[in-house]
Amino acid sequence: MFDSLSDRLGGVFDKLRGRGALKEQDVRDAMREVRIALLEADVALPVVRRFVDQVTEKAIGQSVLRSVTPGQQVVKIVNDALVEMLGGDTTPELDLNAAPPVVIMMVGLQGSGKTTSTAKISKFLKDKQGKKVLMASLDVNRPAAQEQLKVLGEQVGVATLPIIAGQQPTEIATRALQSAKLQAVDVLLLDTAGRLHVDQQLMDEMKAVSAISSPRETLLVVDSLTGQDAVNVAQSFSGEVDLTGVVLTRMDGDARGGAALSMRAVTGKPIKFAGTGEKPEAIEIFHPSRVANRILGMGDVVSLVEKAAESVKVEEAEALAKRMEQGKFDMNDLRMQLKQMQNMGGLGMLANMMPGMKKAKAAMAASNMDDKVLVRMDAIIGSMTPKERTNPALLNAKRKIRVAKGSGTQVQDINKLIKMHQEMSKAMKQIKKMGGLKGLAAMFGKGGLDGAMPGLGGQGLGPGAGGLPGLGGGGGQPDLSKFLKK
Incomplete structure (x- = not known):
């Protein structure tokens, strides 16, 4: 995803590393190119301005310009700023410190990969953390949505709530909670319905489910390939629902990466997972420092x-x-x-x-x-x-x-x-x-x-x-x- 941005930034920093002493104008010229690279990567304009101003202020300090390796110092400052933009040094994790069953509610627009992400996170919790997991589909609008989650559950080895035709989302949520308690389930994942766009009916339905289930985590699933529209969607949801984190899907795609870089800064919500492929195991905990290192070509x-x-x-x-x-x-x-x-x-x-x-x-x-x-x-x-x-x-x-x-x-x-x-x-x-x-x-x-x-x-x-x-x-x-x- 970040290949294009990584190449552009790599070219900028190669010029800085190739010089000995740096002048203030050298840094400002480099930051101008960084600004263009970020804008071309579809990063939100306010985020770009804040990022460039922060880096420039630190990079033109005398301790940098007079250091033995000023070019390397500038790269470090940019790396630190990228880490902060993506969420800071700490790696956001799921908050599962509550009496079981801990409820995780998955929300998002239709087609964002919500149902697939539900199954992936369930597999992650089962395999990596040894949790007993139950999944329940509350999507009664999209044809075969509940059957899709059932099939995915069979693939990843996670139980799904039996389907009862005609039940509404709030009724399914109530039944899922009762079933989870009877089966001594550690984590219950609720896959809510999506829409093609944000509307009041969608928000009211999510609020009703949230009131019944009291989720410990409410994760917004957004498609990285939708660019800045993903950020707009995240803003709309965060204004209506108490989000605790974001799941970015299709991080292995050829999008320019602006959504990932803007999401944390615009919404204030941490990115907790990143989908990296179609396979059930293709999901990773989002580590801001590791992603920043990849963008700057430092590896991971x-x-x-x-x-x-x-x-x-x-x-x-x-x-x-x-x-x-x-x-x-x-x-x-x-x-x-x-x-x-x-x-x-x-x-x-x-x-x-x-x-x-x-x-x-x-x-x-x-x-x-x-x-x-x-x-x-x-x-x-x-x-x-x-x-x-x-x-x-x-x-x-x-x-x-x-x-x-x-x-x-x-x-x-x-x-x-x-x-x-x-x-x-x-x-x-x-x-x-x-x-x-x-x-x-x-x-x-x-x-x-x-x-x-x-x-x-x-x-x-x-x-x-x-x-x-x-x-x-x-x-x-x-x-x-x-x-x-x-």
């Missing part, structure tokens, strides 16, 4: 490690670590690494979270690379026999032709994959020469492998200090951008 290492912890199986990571100690790395190991990358969101997601990966991401885009590359590489390895995967040296010309036909690729693609594997195998042997993982960890100081950003080897993301396969890490690893193209 914490989220990357969290994704690794969720995606990587401990036993697989331990098995790979033992093989690394022995200097071994065959095609089966490579295949496991590729699957881990896919489970973590693919090349694009990883590139967004790795610090300094903007240029690598641009190179990937220029070479028409996408996540299909990982699928094709997996297909090639899958077309090999078990012996060939264990010992790639067996792949002579005749065998390569067979593998190429079986995977729908070309022989030169097989050769590129073999070369990639050979370079990664060399990295494994280097690790063995350095005394295994302990010796490698010593090179990075007390942080060990887990503290070494290039490798994240302790998380099973890549072989030692080489980092993720093909993402430009050290240790003699290959660059995926030189591999398969469309």
Whole structure:
């Protein structure tokens, strides 16, 4: 979502970093470009003015202009201001500190992704926090709305309130509360009806449901792709209903990001969740500092490690670590690494979270690379026999032709994959020469492998200090951008 804004701001800050001492006019010129970039990203005008004035006031201070690295100081000031704009250093969390069942009421316009977000948050509460959850659809206007939530509930493994035809929203809310108490449910999510636009009937219905259920949280779901209109909708709802937070959907889309940047500043309500895809698990807690880091191209290492912890199986990571100690790395190991990358969101997601990966991401885009590359590489390895995967040296010309036909690729693609594997195998042997993982960890100081950003080897993301396969890490690893193209 923030790619365009990130590129524009990156260009501005590259100019500042390239200079030694900065003059006040240099800062003001840079802030003028920042203002244009934010306006083009569809950020609300009052928010842009406040943001630029705040940054300019701090950036032209003598302590910045006379510092050793004034360009870096300005970037830090902008980063701090972005974090504040998005909600501050603290990460907003759901307030579940009440006697169960804790009620969460989901509100928003029709088509904003409210029902899907209800199911996603339910899955999040069940899987990540161990809560017993019940969902209830109060939408009696949209055809099959209640059936949709029932189907989603089956997909995410969360119970839904049985449907009784003819009941009105207030009656459903009352029945949902009674059912939640009888079933000893921890959290009850109420998916209210939406409209195509804000009207008094919608507001009256929400107020009536709120009066009956006394929700601990009232979350407004807005579609990020609607731009500034999402901010207008949020203002309308916050004036009528006691909102406690916002859920932004389709944060993985190609919107300019203005809604996300404006929402907190305009409404005063924290963004609590961000939808990042279609899958039930594609929802994240909204961390202002992490989002600000992504916008400024600083990456998001914490989220990357969290994704690794969720995606990587401990036993697989331990098995790979033992093989690394022995200097071994065959095609089966490579295949496991590729699957881990896919489970973590693919090349694009990883590139967004790795610090300094903007240029690598641009190179990937220029070479028409996408996540299909990982699928094709997996297909090639899958077309090999078990012996060939264990010992790639067996792949002579005749065998390569067979593998190429079986995977729908070309022989030169097989050769590129073999070369990639050979370079990664060399990295494994280097690790063995350095005394295994302990010796490698010593090179990075007390942080060990887990503290070494290039490798994240302790998380099973890549072989030692080489980092993720093909993402430009050290240790003699290959660059995926030189591999398969469309």
